[in-house]
Amino acid sequence: GENVEQHPSTLSVQEGDSAVIKCTYSDSASNYFPWYKQELGKRPQLIIDIRSNVGEKKDQRIAVTLNKTAKHFSLHITETQPEDSAVYFCAASPPLTGTASKLTFGTGTRLQVTL
C-alpha cells in the first residue's frame, strides 16, 4: 500500500517568514495530494490540494508543488502569521475507481509561528 513520509515533524518560524513542509509518497499510481490543517483540539480541515496533472497550485499565501518523477510534494506558506500555527498533514490517494479515495496521511508537521 501507499506510504507517505513527512518532514519536518516540527517547524518554528518567525512571523512574516516562509515555511516549507515536504512529503514523499511511494505509490506511483497516486494522483491526488491534499493538505489538511489541524488546529489544537480541532478537526483536520482541507486547505489546498493538487492533482497529478499539474505541477503547482497557489491559493493566496499557500502553494503546493508536485514532482511526480521524484514522488514528492511540498506545502509552501509565505508571510506566515500566528494563526498559521497548527499541525499540517499531507496525504496521498490513488485514482478514484468507482470508490472513494483512500487517503494515506503523513505523520504531521507542527508549525509554530512566533512573534
Place this chain on the structure above:
Amino acid sequence: DAGVIQSPRHEVTEMGQEVTLRCKPISGHDYLFWYRQTMMRGLELLIYFNNNVPIDDSGMPEDRFSAKMPNASFSTLKIQPSEPRDSAVYFCASSTGVLSYEQYFGPGTRLTVT
C-alpha cells in the same frame, strides 16, 4: 448543513467496557470514513463505507473493533472490550466521493480508557 456530527465528544470508560461512538455524515455524502488519531501513530484510517457498505476495513486493529452503517445518515464504531491502548481521538469523515476527493471531518470523540 451542520457538517459531520459525532457523539459523544468525550468518553471515559473503564477497561473491559463496551464503547460505542456515533457519526452522522453530511447529507448527500455517499462515503463515510472512521479514523483514529494518536500521537504515536498519527491519523489512521480504520474503515470506510460507500453507500452504507463497508469497502475497506483493513485498518481495523482487531476483532474488538466493529463498525456498522445501517443507513445513509448514521454509523457506529464499537469497541468491545475496550483497552487502555484504545485511548485516542476518533474522527468520522464523509465525502461525496465521485464528485470530490475532499473529506469533511467531524469534531472527533476523545476516548479515554482507564
